[in-house]
Amino acid sequence: MRQKIVAGNWKMNCDIAQTYELLDALKENELNDDIVVMVAPPFTNLQSANQALIDSTILVAAQNMHQSANGAFTGEVSASMLRSVGVETVILGHSERRAYFYEDNALLAKKVTAALENKMTAIYCFGEELEDRKTGKHLDLVERQLKEGLFHIAIGDWKQIILAYEPVWAIGTGETASPEQAQEMHAFIRKIVAKSYSEEIANKVSILYGGSVKPNNASEIFGKPDVDGGLIGGAALDAESFMAIVNAF
Numbered sequence: 462m463r464q465k466i467v468a469g470n471w472k473m474n475c476d477i478a479q480t481y482e483l484l485d486a487l488k489e490n491e492l493n494d495d496i497v498v499m500v501a502p503p504f505t506n507l508q509s510a511n512q513a514l515i516d517s518t519i520l521v522a523a524q525n526m527h528q529s530a531n532g533a534f535t536g537e538v539s540a541s542m543l544r545s546v547g548v549e550t551v552i553l554g555h556s557e558r559r560a561y562f563y564e565d566n567a568l569l570a571k572k573v574t575a576a577l578e579n580k581m582t583a584i585y586c587f588g589e590e591l592e593d594r595k596t597g598k599h600l601d602l603v604e605r606q607l608k609e610g611l612f613h614i615a616i617g618d619w620k621q622i623i624l625a626y627e628p629v630w631a632i633g634t635g636e637t638a639s640p641e642q643a644q645e646m647h648a649f650i651r652k653i654v655a656k657s658y659s660e661e662i663a664n665k666v667s668i669l670y671g672g673s674v675k676p677n678n679a680s681e682i683f684g685k686p687d688v689d690g691g692l693i694g695g696a697a698l699d700a701e702s703f704m705a706i707v708n709a710f
């Protein structure tokens with residue numbers, strides 16, 4: 462059985478007071494042991510979030526990190542710094558990082574390596590733009606994002622990897638991939654992991670879908686056999702919506 466996961470990517474939202482408020486509201490809910498629930502607040506709130514969740518099974522993830530261990534990289538945060546405040550999971554390659562901060566597959570490969578070296582779990586994000594899909598290039602593009610950014614890792618490292626397929630055209634737009642489109646892509650992703658590594662790894666890795674997942678569409682998307690959960694943006698900022706998505710399995 463693959464691990465089911467719902468992760469909330471808060472992006473650049475929630476100051477410390479709002480972080481406590483949202484976490485308090487989330488903590489009021491009974492969680493199903495079968496589902497890993499994570500939240501990814503901004504860097505400034507990671508340590509506080511971890512402390513606030515000390516008596517909860519909700520995990521705290523970072524939204525990004527630098528690939529170097531330390532040094533003259535003004536404004537950046539390293540894997541060991543995240544570890545030092547108890548954060549063991551990091552989102553890498555989110556489409557907003559790729560688009561606004563020019564992160565490409567080669568850079569992301571280094572970030573993945575740094576995460577693994579620091580014994581962190583990486584949620585590796587990827588997905589096509591609308592133009593790629595319209596021109597029928599989406600499968601090739603996703604394959605390239607995986608091969609160039611991730612497939613340098615050793616077989617044994619896959620237990621520290623979560624995949625997140627997020628079609629760019631569905632992020633924050635209110636437009637979701639149909640459950641069938643998500644399933645088609647997730648099955649394709651599993652196929653290329655199997656080809657490059659093994660069937661066993663392909664069958665074990667959790668693949669999340671992200672892009673306008675809401676309480677009203679989550680169960681249909683999560684119901685597809687190769688969809689193991691979601692990476693949630695906007696709807697993760699409201700405790701009720703986020704918990705409705707967590708409970709949509």
Ligand code: PGA
Nearest residue numbers: 632633672673693694695
């Ligand atoms: P969204 O964002 O749910 O607001 O579309 C998803 C994401 O960017 O991870």
